[in-house]
Amino acid sequence: MNHLFKLDKLLLGILIIFALILRVGIALKFPNIFWADEIFQTLEPAHRLAFGNGIVTWEFRDGIRSWVLPGILAGIMRLTSWLGEGSTGYLIGINIFLSLLSLSNILVAYLWGKKIGGTITAFICAAICTIWFEIIYFSAKAFTEVVATHFLLPGIYLGVQNNLFKLRNRLFLSGCWLGISLALRIHFLPCIAFIVIYICRREWQHKWLPMIAGIIAPLLIFGTVDAFTWSYPFQSFWLNIWVNLVEGRSKLYGVSPWYEYFILLLKTWSWFSIPIVILAFLGSRRIPILAWSALIIILSHSFLAHKEYRFIYPALPMVMILAGIGTAELVLNLSHRWLSTRKIVIAILLCLFLWTSTSVALISRFNIYNPLNFSTFGTNLENTHLYATTDNLLALQSLSTENTVCGLGLWGVNWALSGGYTYFHQDVPIYQVEKAADFEELKAGFNYIIGNRSIPSQYQNYTLQKCWQETCIYKRPGSCSQIIDSDINSVLKKSGN
CATH class of the missing domain: 3.40.190 (D-Maltodextrin-Binding Protein; domain 2)
Incomplete structure (x- = not known):
């Protein structure tokens, strides 16, 4: 048992360190803008808080955005500006900070895999989340939906895993993570409502109260910040919904058909969509809450007229965890026929090689604005989002x-x-x-x-x-x-x- 415990810690530590180096390295090597909001809804107001100047967009004139995340990022900017001259220092600091937050997805993948299939499943799940190109690309992005995902997945995991610690404490903490995610991205409400119902069901006395209390706690903090920074408590929540959904301001930035996200996934994953969906379906039998959550994220955003690929980012690590479970299940089924440890190791390395190769191939063609095609490799890396x-x-x-x-x-x-x-x-x-x-x-x-x-x-x-x-x-x-x-x-x- 001691040997297995040390092995688990070693494997997880290697993956965490490698993932951090990969995320920070890619972010610094390929500075880019996927969508202007990653600058002007978070980093730019943070710069204005930290240093006194910045471009002010209509969202921060009308008061439909919370100052909580920009305030945190402003603190990071001030604390890390010494890392380099000009803007270089705090840009490094921001990339490291956001990349560190993104490691929660890998930790959840490892722990969930461990619960389901042991060390092999844990390693495969976490490794896939470590090397998958979309998760790497978005990890250091200051999008609210991306940062919210780093809290959403741990919230789901804590909510469904028994025997971690006392039930009420666990559910309260789960609710806190879900509440932070909801406060950062109010559009996650359908998904989080489903998660709460799935976890609590009819046990309202033992489960509903601590979980709802946990969700309310961060919402109150965000609402209080709005009261001090804008005119009313919770202004960034209700005014955002009113301006974008009722007044239709978001439609000015583009309107897409309901099936747009499925087209974008096909553009991004090409024909690899087929094995990814099959493997994720295999994994969904073991973690149905993740499968339903991913589907709800995609479908709920499909009803909104204005669509952007980043809006459904939470579904991506969920699908990769499920695909990791499916991949590990195939490897373990084969390993039962093999008595040789060497063959099992070769099988694990082979499946990781295939996933890594797929990730490298798809990032070489990663541009959602290109026409739909089913090529395997891109011919011009500078035509991808890495160089935008x-x-x-x-x-x-x-x-x-x-x-x-x-x-x-x-x-x-x-x-x-x-x-x-x-x-x-x-x-x-x-x-x-x-x-x-x-x-x-x-x-x-x-x-x-x-x-x-x-x-x-x-x-x-x-x-x-x-x-x-x-x-x-x-x-x-x-x-x-x-x-x-x-x-x-x-x-x-x-x-x-």
Whole structure:
């Protein structure tokens, strides 16, 4: 027993360390933007809290977002800014912090696998969650739905596992994790309601009360923060629902058919969708609550007109855990026929090799905006989400250490894809320069330009400094003049964006 316990700790420790290195390494190697919200709904307001400047979008003018997550991220930024110059230090700190939170998925996968099939099942489940490309890619993203997932899965696990500690304490803690997840992403309400009903059922005296109390506790904290930061308690909950569902503001950002998420999964997983679904179905017989939760996440978001792939992120690690259970079941069935430990080890390594190869193949073609096709490998890694807006981010990050900047113009680079002050970090105005007439009107306000097209010929005083592919930095000599009501925040306020 001591030997097995040490083996479990060793395997889990190896996976955790490897997963952390992989997540932080990928995030730092491939800075990118999947959707602008990962900057402007979390990191940008956090930068404004920590350092005093940031781009303010309509959500934080109208008060439909909570300050809890940006407040936590602001603290991380302040604590880790010493890790590097300019924006580099706190960007490293944020990536490490979010990656550490994401390790809860691997821990849950290991513990659940251990409960069901022992060490082999635990190792296979956790290893698949460690190397799967979508989980790696999104782990360091500051999306509320991603961070919420890091609490949702532990909440489910605690709710259904007996003999961990006293029933009421366990269910209260489970409720707390579920409550944090719900507070971060109110759209998870159908899934969390199902989870509570599934766990508690008719035992309301012993189960319902502690679990509901646990859910309410973090909700009260979020509601209190809203009372101090906005006009009313819980404002970011009810006003978000009103503005997006009743007034239909979210439809301005795109409307998709009800089956869009299934198309996106096919685009992402290609023909590998078939074995993944089969393996997940095998695993669902052992963990039905995860299968139903994943399905509810996808279906409940399918009824909303505006759809984004990140909205169903919680379903992805759930499916991978189920597929891990299914994979381990096949390996264990084969191992019963083999008396040789060597053959069993070879079978485990072979299945992990196949999963790793699949993950590498699919990330090489990972772009949900490409047409649906069933290729195995991508031919251009720079056409994937790994490189989305990378050039813009690197350009702004390089200027974060430049002490001669007195104003920045964005020429052909949309502010939403720029990285904002999160990457720029300079306490100077940013101007959106869309056409030559804007150039003439705003040129006195900035001495640096980040652009992905050539500077108009009449402005030869700007000299090229450095390029990242087609995104370049230009500089002119001299100082800047303040241009009233033309900086990016003034423009966004006027347009209502």
